[in-house]
Amino acid sequence: MIQNLVRPNINRLTPYSSARSEFKGKAEVFLDANESPYETGYNRYPDPLQWKLKQAISTLKGIAPEHIFLGNGSDEAIDLLLRIFCEPGADHIIILPPTYGMYRVSADISNVAVKEIPLRPGSFQPDVEAVLAEADAHSKLLFICSPNNPTGNSIRPGLIRELTKGFPGIVVVDEAYIDFSAQESAIRLLPEYSNLVVLQTFSKAWGMAGIRLGMAFASEEIIGYFNKVKPPYNINQLTQEAALKALDKQEAQEAQVKQLLGQRTLLQQYLGGLPFAERIYPSDANFLLVKVEDPTGIYNYLVDRGIIVRDRSRVTLCEGCLRITVGTPEENERLFRALVEFE
Ligand SMILES: Cc1ncc(COP(=O)(O)O)c(C=O)c1O
Numbered sequence: 001m002i003q004n005l006v007r008p009n010i011n012r013l014t015p016y017s018s019a020r021s022e023f024k025g026k027a028e029v030f031l032d033a034n035e036s037p038y039e040t041g042y043n044r045y046p047d048p049l050q051w052k053l054k055q056a057i058s059t060l061k062g063i064a065p066e067h068i069f070l071g072n073g074s075d076e077a078i079d080l081l082l083r084i085f086c087e088p089g090a091d092h093i094i095i096l097p098p099t100y101g102m103y104r105v106s107a108d109i110s111n112v113a114v115k116e117i118p119l120r121p122g123s124f125q126p127d128v129e130a131v132l133a134e135a136d137a138h139s140k141l142l143f144i145c146s147p148n149n150p151t152g153n154s155i156r157p158g159l160i161r162e163l164t165k166g167f168p169g170i171v172v173v174d175e176a177y178i179d180f181s182a183q184e185s186a187i188r189l190l191p192e193y194s195n196l197v198v199l200q201t202f203s204k205a206w207g208m209a210g211i212r213l214g215m216a217f218a219s220e221e222i223i224g225y226f227n228k229v230k231p232p233y234n235i236n237q238l239t240q241e242a243a244l245k246a247l248d249k250q251e252a253q254e255a256q257v258k259q260l261l262g263q264r265t266l267l268q269q270y271l272g273g274l275p276f277a278e279r280i281y282p283s284d285a286n287f288l289l290v291k292v293e294d295p296t297g298i299y300n301y302l303v304d305r306g307i308i309v310r311d312r313s314r315v316t317l318c319e320g321c322l323r324i325t326v327g328t329p330e331e332n333e334r335l336f337r338a339l340v341e342f343e
Contacts, residue, residue, distance in 0.1 A: 002194060002221050005140060005169055007087050010229060018232040021048050046237040049227065053240045056247045057215060063187055067217055069226035070235050074176060074199045074214030077226070078143075079106045081197065081216075084225045085140040085170055086112040093141040094134060096126050098150055098315045100174060103143045115139070121317055124151040124281075126159055132166045140169040146186070147177040150312050150323045152283030154183040164193045170222070172197045177285035179205030179257055180264075187217050194219050204286060205257050206246055211239040260286050264326045270336045271324075278320065287325045295322050298342060305338045 003011060019033035036043045054065035061068075071077040086093060092113035095103045099119075107114045117131045131142065142163060146155035155173075164171040173186040175198055186198045197218040203209035213235065216226060246253070264283060271277050271290055276298070279291040292298055295313035299322060302309055310323040326332065 015228045048232050050235050066220045069216040069223050071214040073212045074201045077216040082106050082110045091138045091140045095143050098317050099145045100149045124153045128162045142167050142171045145174040147181050147284040152285045154284045170195050174199045176201045180286050181284035211242045260326050290322050291320045
């Protein structure tokens with residue numbers, strides 16, 4: 001029962017009822033929301049539940065709009081999950097480091113404890129037994145990032161299933177990089193597991209990080225809780241319009257993903273040939289984790305050349321590593337030329 005995992009105050013909550021959600025239907029004169037009557041293109045509040053956009057996403061993903069929540073980035077969905085399920089000072093979340101940093105930051109902001117079960121060194125796959133042994137009635141959320149940031153690998157589907165089946169709380173599969181992966185989305189597992197939430201985003205393969213739009217896919221019951229706690233107009237009209245436009249040009253997005261995947265392979269080959277590159281980890285994402293002899297030296301050298309990569313060398317299991325995002329062919333070429341000169 002999902003309801004039993006939800007914080008009691010959220011179950012009891014009477015949500016804010018906005019003017020635009022109280023009236024549905026057709027009308028000509030809107031004097032209900034204290035908006036300006038003067039037309040600017042933006043004088044009205046946006047659709048609080050973004051039905052038109054959800055319809056378009058529904059068609060793309062093959063899942064009904066009632067199973068979709070849209071957030072101000074997936075970061076908003078992560079924060080709301082903490083606020084729906086985790087009682088501060090009592091419950092905890094489980095994360096699998098090295099992984100995306102916002103799970104811990106969101107938990108810290110909410111005063112929710114974080115238990116860490118590191119991925120297995122080498123394979124970067126979860127230790128299912130260790131995770132399930134650690135889990136108890138206060139383990140409300142388990143974050144699985146697949147493909148994982150910063151390691152780049154996908155988590156094996158069998159392990160995602162085992163974890164979702166055995167975990168007493170909600171399992172969140174963060175698929176921010178799924179469009180760069182050959183692996184199928186965990187969205188198709190939703191009918192089987194009522195405790196599963198899948199996150200995706202417009203920030204990566206869709207090239208729309210600036211509009212802040214994240215997606216959560218889950219049971220209608222879980223989506224209902226998201227809608228209950230979200231700020232009424234969390235997705236602004238500009239974002240809704242820009243996303244609809246982007247979705248209209250799906251071929252352009254697919255072509256860019258294809259080019260990035262080609263560049264990823266090329267960059268893997270380039271970097272593999274450099275004598276100071278000790279290991280290029282396989283990647284299902286739009287970045288590469290690269291182990292080098294002198295990460296900080298290379299990082300600073302590249303900064304001097306106007307090229308910024310991410311120094312991950314102080315992250316557990318990523319000692320000595322830089323994380324390099326795949327750029328345009330020209331950008332990758334420029335990075336490579338700089339690195340050859342570093343030799
Ligand atoms: C794994 C992962 N999840 C979520 C995000 C953030 O996504 P959004 O821009 O939708 O908030 C990132 C961004 O780097 C990420 O790496």
